[in-house]
Amino acid sequence: xxxxxxxxxxxxxxxxxxxxxxxxxxxxxxxxxxxxxxxxxxxxxxxxxxxxxxxxxxxxxxxxxxxxxxxxxxxxxxxxxxxxxxxxxxxxxxxxxxxxxxxxxxxxxxxxxxxxxxxxxxxxxxxxxxxxxxxxxxxxxxxxxxxxxxxxxxxxxxxxxxxxxxxxxxxxxxxxxxxxxxxxxxxxxxxxxxxxxxxxxxxxxxxxxxxxxxxxxxxxxxxxxxxxxxxxxxxxxxxxxxxxxxxxxxxxxxxxxxxxxxxxxxxxxxxxxxxxxxxxxxxxxxxxxxxxxxxxxxxxxxxxxxxxxxxxxxxxxxxxxxxxxxxxxxxxxxxxxxxxxxxxxxxxxxxxxxxxxxxxxxxxxxxxxxxxxxxxxxxxxxxxxxxxxxxxxxxxxxxxxxxxxxxxxxxxxxxxxxxxxxxxxxxxxxxxxxxxxxxxxxxxxxxxxxxxxxxxxxxxxxxxxxxxxxxxxxxxxxxxxxxxxxxxxxxxxxxxxxxxxxxxxxxxxxxxxxxxxxxxxxxxxxxxxxxxxxxxxxxxxxxxxxxxxxxxxxxxxxxxxxxxx
Amino acid sequence: xxxxxxxxxxxxxxxxxxxxxxxxxxxxxxxxxxxxxxxxxxxxxxxxxxxxxxxxxxxxxxxxxxxxxxxxxxxxxxxxxxxxxxxxxxxxxxxxxxxxxxxxxxxxxxxxxxxxxxxxxxxxxxxxxxxxxxxxxxxxxxxxxxxxxxxxxxxxxxxxxxxxxxxxxxxxxxxxxxxxxxxxxx
Ligand SMILES: Nc1ncnc2c1ncn2[C@@H]1O[C@H](COP(=O)(O)OP(=O)(O)OP(=O)(O)O)[C@@H](O)[C@H]1O
Ligand SMILES: [Mg+2]
Numbered sequence: 001x002x003x004x005x006x007x008x009x010x011x012x013x014x015x016x017x018x019x020x021x022x023x024x025x026x027x028x029x030x031x032x033x034x035x036x037x038x039x040x041x042x043x044x045x046x047x048x049x050x051x052x053x054x055x056x057x058x059x060x061x062x063x064x065x066x067x068x069x070x071x072x073x074x075x076x077x078x079x080x081x082x083x084x085x086x087x088x089x090x091x092x093x094x095x096x097x098x099x100x101x102x103x104x105x106x107x108x109x110x111x112x113x114x115x116x117x118x119x120x121x122x123x124x125x126x127x128x129x130x131x132x133x134x135x136x137x138x139x140x141x142x143x144x145x146x147x148x149x150x151x152x153x154x155x156x157x158x159x160x161x162x163x164x165x166x167x168x169x170x171x172x173x174x175x176x177x178x179x180x181x182x183x184x185x186x187x188x189x190x191x192x193x194x195x196x197x198x199x200x201x202x203x204x205x206x207x208x209x210x211x212x213x214x215x216x217x218x219x220x221x222x223x224x225x226x227x228x229x230x231x232x233x234x235x236x237x238x239x240x241x242x243x244x245x246x247x248x249x250x251x252x253x254x255x256x257x258x259x260x261x262x263x264x265x266x267x268x269x270x271x272x273x274x275x276x277x278x279x280x281x282x283x284x285x286x287x288x289x290x291x292x293x294x295x296x297x298x299x300x301x302x303x304x305x306x307x308x309x310x311x312x313x314x315x316x317x318x319x320x321x322x323x324x325x326x327x328x329x330x331x332x333x334x335x336x337x338x339x340x341x342x343x344x345x346x347x348x349x350x351x352x353x354x355x356x357x358x359x360x361x362x363x364x365x366x367x368x369x370x371x372x373x374x375x376x377x378x379x380x381x382x383x384x385x386x387x388x389x390x391x392x393x394x395x396x397x398x399x400x401x402x403x404x405x406x407x408x409x410x411x412x413x414x415x416x417x418x419x420x421x422x423x424x425x426x427x428x429x430x431x432x433x434x435x436x437x438x439x440x441x442x443x444x445x446x447x448x449x450x451x452x453x454x455x456x457x458x459x460x461x462x463x464x465x466x467x468x469x470x471x472x473x474x475x476x477x478x479x480x481x482x483x484x485x486x487x488x489x490x491x492x493x494x495x496x497x498x499x500x501x502x503x504x505x506x507x508x509x510x511x512x513x514x515x516x517x518x519x520x521x522x523x524x525x526x527x528x529x530x531x532x533x534x535x536x537x538x539x540x541x542x543x544x545x546x547x548x549x550x551x552x553x554x555x556x557x558x559x560x561x562x563x564x565x
Numbered sequence: 566x567x568x569x570x571x572x573x574x575x576x577x578x579x580x581x582x583x584x585x586x587x588x589x590x591x592x593x594x595x596x597x598x599x600x601x602x603x604x605x606x607x608x609x610x611x612x613x614x615x616x617x618x619x620x621x622x623x624x625x626x627x628x629x630x631x632x633x634x635x636x637x638x639x640x641x642x643x644x645x646x647x648x649x650x651x652x653x654x655x656x657x658x659x660x661x662x663x664x665x666x667x668x669x670x671x672x673x674x675x676x677x678x679x680x681x682x683x684x685x686x687x688x689x690x691x692x693x694x695x696x697x698x699x700x701x702x703x704x705x706x707x708x709x710x711x712x713x714x715x716x717x718x719x720x721x722x723x724x725x726x727x728x729x730x731x732x733x734x735x736x737x738x739x740x741x742x743x744x745x746x747x748x749x750x751x
Contacts, residue, residue, distance in 0.1 A: 059741035062611040064604070064721065068745050129614040129741070131652050 013398065016171020016476050020164040024110070027160040031153055038144070043114035043121060044140045050125035053137045057087050058127050061095065061134040069096045076139075083120060086138040087127075095135070102140065109138045214388060217258055225250035250291065256547060260319050272545075275311045275425050278342050278355060285318050288401050292322055296335025299325070304343040308355050311425040312402040320398045323391035324359045324418045330382065331363025331416060345421065349405060353424035360417040366410040374408055395420070445471030448561065452476040453483045453497035453507065454526075463496070463526075466550045470557070480505035489518050494561065496544075499527040499536060508536055522560045601705075604722050605715060609634070609678055609701065612713070615742040618675055619735045622697035629657040630675045635665045635689065637680035637706070655738030668692035675699065681706035695734045712736070716747060723747040735751035 053072060060068035069087045076085050077098055084105055086097030092108040099105055102120060104251050114123040122140040126133065158236045230247040235241050282303065289299060321340075328338045339360045348418040349355040366374065375396040380389030395418070399406040402403035403423045445527035450472045460476055467474045475492070477483035481504050483497070495514060499507035511523045536543045544556050613630055620626075623651055634641040641662040648658035661669045663677070665685035670676050671692060678701045679686050686708045690700065699723075702711030712730045716723055726746045732739050743749050 055741075056744075058613070059739070059745035061607055062615070063724070063745045065723070065745040127613070129652055132611060132614040134611075174646075202582075 001156060009050045016174075019171070020168040023160065023164045023167060027157070031157070034153075035149065039116075042141070043123075043142070046082075046121055046123050046139055047125070048078070049076070049141075050137055050139045052121045053087075053139065054125045054127045057137060060233045061087065061089060062129060062132070062504055070553070073098055080453055081141050082139060083142055084138070084140040088136040088138065089326075090133055090135050092136070097138070101142070105138065109136050111136055116143060120239050174502055188270055201342055214258065217388065218255060221251040221255040221258075224248065225255075253288075253292075257319060257322065258390075259547075260315075260394075272313050272315070273311050274314050274315055275309050277309055278307050278317075278357065278422075279305070280316060281317060282321070282340065282342070285321060288318070289322060292326055293329045293338075294335065297329050297332060298337050299333075300337055300339045302341035304341060305344055306344070308344050308353065308401075308424040310355050310422040310503050312422060313398070316394075316398045320395045320420070321359070323395055326419075327391055328361035328363060328416065330363075330387075331361050336362040342458065344424070348421055349403070349423055354404065354421040355424060356419055356421050358417055358419040360415060361414045365412045365416055366408065371408045371410060375406075392418075446557070446561075447471055447473070448493040448557070449473045449475070449491060451479075451483060451487070451492045451497075452496045453480060453495065453501070453510065455479065455498060455501045455503075459498070463553075467496075469550060470554055472557075477532055479503045480507065480510035484510055484513055487514065487517070489521065492521070492525065494522040494557070495522045496526065496557075497527050500529065501531045508532070508539070508541070511536075511541055512539070524556060524560055569736045600639075601722065602637065602639040603643050605678075605680070606640045606647060607635075608715070608722070608724070609644055609676060610647040610651075610658070611642070612676060612699065612701070612742075613658060615739040617654065617737040617739075618699075619697050621735075622675055623656075623698055624673065627656075630654065630658040631659050631661055631673060632676040632678070633663045633671055633674035634678045634680065635663045635671070635685070636682045637678070638662060640678065640680055665689065671698070672696060676701060677711075679706075679708045679711060680704070681708065681715075684707070686710065694734075694736075695733050699731075699734070699736055719748050725750060727751075 010431045014377075045389055053076060056072045057069050060066065060072070073085055073087065073096055077100065083101040084097070084099040084103075086105040087095045087108070088109050089095050094105065094107065098104045109124045111124045111126045114121055119142065121143050122138065124136050125136050127135045127137060158279055225248045228244045228251070232241060232244045232251075233246070235244065241247050282301065286299065286301075293299070325338055325340075332338075340357070341360075342355060342357045345354045345356050350357065370381065374392045376389070377393040378389040379393075380387035395406055399420055399422070405421045407419050408416060409419065450462060450467055452463060452467070452474050454463060454476065455478050457478075460478070464474045464476060477486065480497070480501055484505065495511070497507045497510060505513070507525055507527075510524060513520055514523060524542045524544055525533075526548070527533050527536070527544055528536075533543045533545060542556065542560050544553065548556075581740045591615070609632055613632065618630075623630075629719065632644055632648060635642060641660060645660040648660045653656045662676070663674070665679075668685070668689045669692060671689055675697070676699045677689070679692065680703050681691060693700065699713065700711035701711050701713045702708035702714065703715040705715065705717055712727050712734060714725045714727075716725055724746055725748045726738065726743060728738070728743075729751055744747045
């Protein structure tokens, strides 16, 4: 780049140099032309003078009238441009003449047109009367001296030279400006490289921090859960068992939320957009919310009864609300009120209607710097192990993914309000379907024969137990190939398979093959990855996103079996 | 060679300064080149170029322009020499010597020089009357009444012009000729 740039400057410099030279050359040619014109004009004038003299002197030559010849020459002598003039007889002898300046008159002359000799222009014109040759006249005129000619051209010449210099100077300054510009570009590129290195370093640091805090959080949760279970085994007191179970549950909820957040942040969480009514959703969420908060924190609702519907992923919506509420709780260590209000806003997002959900607390508030950075992943003011800094980043990712906006309004000591705007969905919300996670499903046992394909033994065992609990008979295959080989439609009511598996076939390929063989076979695929889930749903397969609860599994199985027959 | 020419030039100038008297007194052959007769002959010859004659002056379109000299055989000889093979105003020039005693012989002349013999002149002029003939008389030779008259001024041979007379004879004289005349009489 710099070499081509260098050539560019040289080119500019050369171009302007050539331009300047061209300008000078053109002006020289023009001057030469003007000079030549002037010379011709002067020759013509002298020739005319000679002709006039020849005409006038004819009589005098014919009849030896020297005084008349002399008079004519005297008249000519008044002309300052004429250095010398002479009248010559038919034999070429001089009759009369004068010299004002320069060489003496030539002794003999022969007719010739105007010609420059040295600094003089001379002409010899024959004197005739009819066919009678009477003699010649000679006139010598000054050629305009160089100094006078130069002074004539000096003004215009100076202007031209200045113009040429200006062109050259402009070219030079342009090329130097280009050079400076290029240096600047190079500097910018270098700085960008340094900045990207810095960003990379920051990212590495952040990932380190994240790994640390996530590991710490998980450890805590696992600690809580495993010690809770241990205690549970040893305890017989029903009240105490109940408390322990709740503690284990809370720890697991926290873990699930954490992974959800990580997935949202990584944009890996499968999105299940649904049209729903926020009022209803918040009402269902309230019990979960209260469980996540402390006793000294009160949640108040102020919901517009005629809220518009929105179309977002409901579980992400829940997580976002919980994240904001948990932040509010953390901001009020001595307790207080969290006010959740929702209302319709006309043309609030780029002229489109929106539903606003505002969550306000009475906590310590935030500084402008904190507000500015709050949505950054891993930005936290809470110590290691107490906050990962992913809560608001999940909120941000969710809201923007849904086409909405989120804003924080806060001042230190004045509490904080986080407002989410979600675009209005024109279709009305469907009649609220019972949420399997919250509304317990119908508990009647089923007696389906399930082919479970799962490579992970731990997961397989867990799922097997769940199915067993539901009343199903399970046949498990660890690999897709084995499942395909031993498949017998008569012995299987439905297939439940992991999607990402080692081996010749993955879950989706196996499902395709099975569907090819028996198009009426109900197949349910399980995955924790959004991209896998998307490709499966794209092909019309039912997908269960991991992790799932027994209730979700039961609901999905029931739905699948009822729609398939 | 230049020296020789310069010498001749000086001799020529002297001849003019001293005039005819000197020429007449000295019959030296060296001076014959610039004799009075030669000067007058040259003038007569050159006059043809400064005058325009009407077409009626010539008997036929191809007729020569005749310069007639009455009574000065020396002048005649020079003119004859000068005009030989020469043209003026698109015509051949010819020199003729006419007899002053026979005025009838001058009607076909275009230039008539009456150099001497004042007795015969009136008869000849009368013969010409208003015919388109440029008459040249010579005061030094005692003749008068021509359209052009040779006179001696400061030792130089010059001439006067009678314009009215030239008009009477239907001749157009060049302004250049008028310019060098000593005097132009109306
Ligand atoms: N309601 C609030 N009042 C005061 N500060 C808040 C509030 N909400 C967020 N913040 C500030 O913004 C930071 C980032 O919040 P965010 O929810 O992203 O992470 P976190 O709460 O620190 O950790 P995590 O939510 O992952 O446990 C918090 O550390 C806190 O300093
Ligand atoms: Mg938080």
